[in-house]
Amino acid sequence: MRYDSITDAIGDTPLVRIDPAVHGLRHIDLYAKLEMLNPFGSLKDRAAWNMTREELAGAKERGETVVELSSGNTAKALALIAGMHGLPFKSVTNRMRVPEIKDLLLLLGAEIEELPGQSECLDPTDTEDPLTLFHQQLSRPDSAHLHTDQYFNARNTEAHAEGTGPEIIADLDGRAPDWFVACVGTAGSSTGVARTLRAHDPSVGVVGLVAHKSDFIPGIRTIDEVQEVGIFDPATYDTIEAVGADDAIDGMLTLIRRCGLLAGPTGGAAYFGAVRHLAALDGELTGRKTAVFIVCDRVESYLGYIGRRRPDLFGRPAVRNSLATLTPSEISAAPAVDVGDARKWIETQRPLVIDLRGPFAYAALHIEGSMNIVDELFEELVRNGMPFSTRQPVLLACPVGEKSARYAALLTRMGHPDVRSLAGGIIAWRDAGAPLVRD
Numbered sequence: 001m002r003y004d005s006i007t008d009a010i011g012d013t014p015l016v017r018i019d020p021a022v023h024g025l026r027h028i029d030l031y032a033k034l035e036m037l038n039p040f041g042s043l044k045d046r047a048a049w050n051m052t053r054e055e056l057a058g059a060k061e062r063g064e065t066v067v068e069l070s071s072g073n074t075a076k077a078l079a080l081i082a083g084m085h086g087l088p089f090k091s092v093t094n095r096m097r098v099p100e101i102k103d104l105l106l107l108l109g110a111e112i113e114e115l116p117g118q119s120e121c122l123d124p125t126d127t128e129d130p131l132t133l134f135h136q137q138l139s140r141p142d143s144a145h146l147h148t149d150q151y152f153n154a155r156n157t158e159a160h161a162e163g164t165g166p167e168i169i170a171d172l173d174g175r176a177p178d179w180f181v182a183c184v185g186t187a188g189s190s191t192g193v194a195r196t197l198r199a200h201d202p203s204v205g206v207v208g209l210v211a212h213k214s215d216f217i218p219g220i221r222t223i224d225e226v227q228e229v230g231i232f233d234p235a236t237y238d239t240i241e242a243v244g245a246d247d248a249i250d251g252m253l254t255l256i257r258r259c260g261l262l263a264g265p266t267g268g269a270a271y272f273g274a275v276r277h278l279a280a281l282d283g284e285l286t287g288r289k290t291a292v293f294i295v296c297d298r299v300e301s302y303l304g305y306i307g308r309r310r311p312d313l314f315g316r317p318a319v320r321n322s323l324a325t326l327t328p329s330e331i332s333a334a335p336a337v338d339v340g341d342a343r344k345w346i347e348t349q350r351p352l353v354i355d356l357r358g359p360f361a362y363a364a365l366h367i368e369g370s371m372n373i374v375d376e377l378f379e380e381l382v383r384n385g386m387p388f389s390t391r392q393p394v395l396l397a398c399p400v401g402e403k404s405a406r407y408a409a410l411l412t413r414m415g416h417p418d419v420r421s422l423a424g425g426i427i428a429w430r431d432a433g434a435p436l437v438r439d
């Protein structure tokens with residue numbers, strides 16, 4: 001197969017049947033759409049090319065810079081496409097959380113600009129958020145940038161409505177699957193594919209997968225974060241279900257070790273969520289059904305992420321004092337305090353207030369007198385033992401209170417007598433009208 005350009009190789013990815021001996025479903029044929037085999041390594045290749053292909057010539061003539069609010073696969077694909085066409089590329093983000101991807105972007109010649117943001121995810125409705133203001137400036141007609149704007153660009157969705165969806169139908173001999181399962185990031189792929197499948201057969205069931213509030217899975221948003229994405233429409237999905245980071249890694253290991261698919265954690269989450277959802281329906285079926293999930297990208301970029309969560313997979317000893325060792329009952333019993341009681345506690349007992357958010361979110365707005373220790377760094381501190389005196393009361397805060405609850409549970413187990421999580425996090429504090437300060 002010969003091409004004039006590598007971009008001609010985007011799309012037409014395989015649809016591979018998963019062996020029933022692996023997934024255990026008796027009446028459902030489960031297929032993986034291997035978007036990891038796009039030339040730049042992910043399903044974002046489709047959106048990146050579709051958002052730029054008609055704009056590149058004009059952008060080159062005007063001397064513009066391609067820019068996107070992305071720290072992942074979209075940025076990687078855009079950096080490659082921009083470079084091929086002699087254009088610079090800038091990745092703007094609140095926080096680069098996967099070091100391998102950051103290094104790869106730098107290798108590709110991308111400029112990375114980390115801007116302050118009041119949350120870990122762009123909230124286009126918050127007009128006081130510096131990241132949102134920058135997003136608005138990029139979209140102005142007189143901007144010197146080709147802003148691909150994946151969160152709101154209809155071409156993101158169209159790339160999958162016109163490519164991924166029809167390919168699935170063609171590979172199923174002209175039929176739509178009975179179920180389509182997809183992780184939700186920008187929501188472009190799930191929205192576009194669902195639109196096409198349902199136009200072909202309105203009875204297609206669509207399952208959207210998000211990350212648990214307290215977990216970080218690369219490429220997947222939490223249920224709170226996804227509400228901030230312009231393309232996201234909850235009506236697209238028959239159900240939206242949460243998947244944990246450990247579930248995603250378990251699913252990924254199954255795809256790698258049992259199926260020969262070098263899937264990343266997002267693909268693992270899609271597989272795990274699909275089997276979990278379909279297993280509850282499988283016993284009631286009599287005829288054959290089909291289901292499709294998407295393997296978004298490859299595992300190599302996430303080895304550091306996997307190693308931090310599962311060091312045993314690399315022959316390293318289990319990490320002491322790890323969040324991964326917490327039980328659901330410990331997390332649910334974690335000491336927590338609401339905004340009103342937290343304010344009184346701060347006034348009377350002067351607890352050490354630790355803000356676990358990224359440095360830019362902290363700089364934008366934080367509780368006066370609080371200390372910023374990013375959650376990844378705080379996790380490293382805790383692994384080595386209690387990071388502060390047990391005589392010091394501690395209030396932990398994160399965006400929505402889920403991550404801080406886990407740390408409160410862990411520190412309680414380790415013997416701290418008075419550590420509490422701020423229920424609802426900084427968002428609840430802000431919404432209650434409690435004072436916040438800015439650096």
